[in-house]
Amino acid sequence: MVGRSRWQNNFSEWFNEIVQVAEIMETRYPVKGLYVWLPYGLKLRNHVISALKELLERTGHREVLFPLLIPENLFKKEAEHIRGFEGQVYWVTHGGHDRLDIRLALRPTSETAMYPMFSLWIQSHADLPLKIYQVVNVFRYETKMTKPLIRLREVTTFKEAHTAHATAEDAERQIREAIQIYKQFFDRLCIPYIITKRPSWDTFAGAVYSIAFDTLAPDGRTLQIGTVHNLGQNFSRVYDVQYERVDGSYEHVYQTCYGISERAIAALIMVHGDDIGMCLPPEFAPIQVVIVPIPYKDVQAPIEQTCTEIYERLKQAGLRVELDLRDLRPGNKYYYWERRGVPLRIELGPTDHANQRVTAVRRDTGERIHVPLDRVAERVPQLLREIETSMRRRAWEEFRKRIKTIASVDELQNAIHNRNVGRVPWCGNEKCGLEIEERVEGSVLGEELFTEAPKNRSCVVCFQQANKWLVVARTY
Ligand code: A5A
Ligand code: ZN
Numbered sequence: 001m002v003g004r005s006r007w008q009n010n011f012s013e014w015f016n017e018i019v020q021v022a023e024i025m026e027t028r029y030p031v032k033g034l035y036v037w038l039p040y041g042l043k044l045r046n047h048v049i050s051a052l053k054e055l056l057e058r059t060g061h062r063e064v065l066f067p068l069l070i071p072e073n074l075f076k077k078e079a080e081h082i083r084g085f086e087g088q089v090y091w092v093t094h095g096g097h098d099r100l101d102i103r104l105a106l107r108p109t110s111e112t113a114m115y116p117m118f119s120l121w122i123q124s125h126a127d128l129p130l131k132i133y134q135v136v137n138v139f140r141y142e143t144k145m146t147k148p149l150i151r152l153r154e155v156t157t158f159k160e161a162h163t164a165h166a167t168a169e170d171a172e173r174q175i176r177e178a179i180q181i182y183k184q185f186f187d188r189l190c191i192p193y194i195i196t197k198r199p200s201w202d203t204f205a206g207a208v209y210s211i212a213f214d215t216l217a218p219d220g221r222t223l224q225i226g227t228v229h230n231l232g233q234n235f236s237r238v239y240d241v242q243y244e245r246v247d248g249s250y251e252h253v254y255q256t257c258y259g260i261s262e263r264a265i266a267a268l269i270m271v272h273g274d275d276i277g278m279c280l281p282p283e284f285a286p287i288q289v290v291i292v293p294i295p296y297k298d299v300q301a302p303i304e305q306t307c308t309e310i311y312e313r314l315k316q317a318g319l320r321v322e323l324d325l326r327d328l329r330p331g332n333k334y335y336y337w338e339r340r341g342v343p344l345r346i347e348l349g350p351t352d353h354a355n356q357r358v359t360a361v362r363r364d365t366g367e368r369i370h371v372p373l374d375r376v377a378e379r380v381p382q383l384l385r386e387i388e389t390s391m392r393r394r395a396w397e398e399f400r401k402r403i404k405t406i407a408s409v410d411e412l413q414n415a416i417h418n419r420n421v422g423r424v425p426w427c428g429n430e431k432c433g434l435e436i437e438e439r440v441e442g443s444v445l446g447e448e449l450f451t452e453a454p455k456n457r458s459c460v461v462c463f464q465q466a467n468k469w470l471v472v473a474r475t476y
Pocket of ligand 1: 140225
């Protein structure tokens with residue numbers, strides 16, 4: 001397969017094309033980095049958002065909605081934050097013909113909009129912890145190449161959660177909860193990930209430290225699909241977010257924030273895709289089952305009749321099902337739905353009809369399964385669950401195969417060049433991390449978390465005792 005697959009060897013072109021032909025996005029909007037969600041794509045997006053909201057609500061996060069505009073004086077309070085973002089901010093300078101007294105930033109993220117309100121809302125210990133989130137659009141004037149769903153200038157699906165706590169330990173606990181939520185979210189999407197602590201030079205602007213989830217594109221580049229930041233008291237000091245302790249003294253709160261965007265949807269498309277197009281996990285697929293009749297001379301009417309009955313039955317069972325009665329050749333219909341990632345197709349031809357059965361075809365494996373007519377309503381949901389489980393397993397298998405544990409910088413360069421992610425023993429010293437970035441054609445993702453420390457290994461740069469795994473890859 002390798003060498004011929006467009007999905008792997010021409011991933012960028014494949015992705016841009018699929019996003020358009022599968023009717024996820026209209027990519028021809030005349031502003032760079034802005035795209036239009038199409039009906040099919042929007043359904044997919046909404047299923048993804050629902051899953052994320054459900055996980056947040058279940059853990060006590062409450063949804064809010066803040067304004068898009070942030071006054072310049074508030075935006076510029078936290079020095080590190082502004083240093084990190086100023087090159088990416090769009091400014092509103094006029095209202096009609098009037099020049100505004102204070103310029104307004106289109107939020108690139110909402111810390112500086114929210115935390116002045118936190119300072120009003122939080123008075124005492126009893127107001128903590130505060131856990132809120134919103135799903136909004138944010139604007140970032142990205143200078144790297146823009147790409148639908150992956151690098152946008154208007155991010156339309158920015159889920160940002162923000163929390164405030166009484167102690168540093170509570171904030172640490174919140175970081176762990178956020179990681180658990182994101183794990184569950186990506187597990188539901190059947191997207192494999194590696195979790196790293198970002199190096200100091202790649203920490204979120206204003207954070208004490210950042211943790212990131214990365215997945216792998218078919219071309220071997222990693223894609224950051226979510227981040228969790230410990231903000232310490234950096235923002236609460238500047239925005240004066242304090243609470244009164246039981247003993248009457250005051251302390252600044254400890255904060256965290258964590259975000260996910262439509263990159264998660266890009267990951268869904270690319271991880272499970274193939275040369276034909278998308279393959280969507282049943283939980284998120286806008287259409288889970290498509291029924292395609294294969295008419296044949298005088299059995300056309302009874303075949304269509306049976307298909308309609310199956311359609312009704314599956315719909316009643318709560319499935320998102322489509323009956324394709326268009327005047328097209330069956331082969332064209334197959335291709336049409338395959339590109340759009342419909343996980344299961346039900347065919348009913350003359351032989352099936354004669355045998356009182358249907359043929360179910362799995363999008364993920366191509367496997368054809370005969371199902372007796374009277375068992376369709378029971379078998380189809382089972383098949384969808386099997387598809388989900390095997391999509392998750394296969395994605396993780398492919399992912400693990402491409403994470404290479406490596407003992408030298410030369411091998412690391414080789415591995416990255418061959419579209420893998422490298423994992424090398426590291427002493428923990430920043431200088432060694434930076435030197436690696438100079439010597440190989442990849443970037444340091446960071447220190448791998450939730451893994452066993454290397455034993456009796458030496459750092460690939462300085463050859464001192466290694467106590468961490470450093471993850472290095474080409475990135476998006
Ligand atoms: N306030 C915190 C949560 C924040 O802004 N973090 S972040 O900058 O790391 O963004 C969160 C996530 O949004 C990133 O991990 C990335 O997956 C996604 N993201 C960031 N910039 C993006 C862009 N220009 N287009 C699409 N997704 C983006
Ligand atoms: Zn070292």
